[in-house]
Amino acid sequence: EAQVTQNPRYLITVTGKKLTVTCSQNMNHEYMSWYRQDPGLGLRQIYYSMNVEVTDKGDVPEGYKVSRKEKRNFPLILESPSPNQTSLYFCASSFRGVALDNEQFFGPGTRLTVL
Amino acid sequence: KQEVTQIPAALSVPEGENLVLNCSFTDSAIYNLQWFRQDPGKGLTSLLLIQSSQREQTSGRLNASLDKSSGRSTLYIAASQPGDSATYLCAVKGIGNEKLTFGTGTRLTIIP
Numbered sequence: 248e249a250q251v252t253q254n255p256r257y258l259i260t261v262t263g264k265k266l267t268v269t270c271s272q273n274m275n276h277e278y279m280s281w282y283r284q285d286p287g288l289g290l291r292q293i294y295y296s297m298n299v300e301v302t303d304k305g306d307v308p309e310g311y312k313v314s315r316k317e318k319r320n321f322p323l324i325l326e327s328p329s330p331n332q333t334s335l336y337f338c339a340s341s342f343r344g345v346a347l348d349n350e351q352f353f354g355p356g357t358r359l360t361v362l
Numbered sequence: 363k364q365e366v367t368q369i370p371a372a373l374s375v376p377e378g379e380n381l382v383l384n385c386s387f388t389d390s391a392i393y394n395l396q397w398f399r400q401d402p403g404k405g406l407t408s409l410l411l412i413q414s415s416q417r418e419q420t421s422g423r424l425n426a427s428l429d430k431s432s433g434r435s436t437l438y439i440a441a442s443q444p445g446d447s448a449t450y451l452c453a454v455k456g457i458g459n460e461k462l463t464f465g466t467g468t469r470l471t472i473i474p
Binding site for chain 1: 393394396398403404405406408411451453455460461462464465466467
């Protein structure tokens with residue numbers, strides 16, 4: 248089954264304790280992205296990757312890191328989480344460019360609470 | 363900078379009625395537009411994708427239209443059912459960084 252998976256689905260942590268949220272897709276997509284969703288603000292892009300070893304900042308990258316060592320994986324790293332990073336996080340992937348099948352697929356979300 | 367607006371923010375309609383959700387965007391330079399459904403606290407389910415060269419797409423009781431020149435899209439839901447209650451999000455995919463820019467959604471409630 249074609250899908251984007253994220254782990255963990257729920258996480259409660261404390262300020263300053265490093266954490267990683269994993270994202271994996273099995274559709275051979277070049278493009279992967281992380282979004283956060285907050286009430287009243289909608290979904291905003293954190294980081295994206297056009298392909299292996301190619302990453303760039305989105306609209307709200309502060310406090311986050313990413314890496315793309317393999318095509319299928321795109322982990323989101325919070326080196327020193329703070330309470331303002333409490334949010335619902337989504338990973339997404341798609342093919343690039345103008346293609347008939349470049350629909351963007353989303354993972355199930357990770358609900359993060361930073362105390 | 364692309365901005366996507368969805369009005370109204372919330373909508374309640376009786377079961378069985380047809381309804382239209384609206385989405386507008388400021389920059390017409392897009393690859394495509396996608397409509398999603400989101401249930402409370404859940405992930406996003408893709409409903410329809412319209413390429414920039416297309417005018418509409420249909421899936422079952424759903425029909426989405428795109429007028430790129432005026433920066434508008436509509437999602438038409440026929441014969442609404444209580445199970446259609448959810449938040450509906452539209453998102454446009456930009457040329458260049460492939461980013462999806464989302465509207466803040468319309469929360470739809472179908473009244474039995």
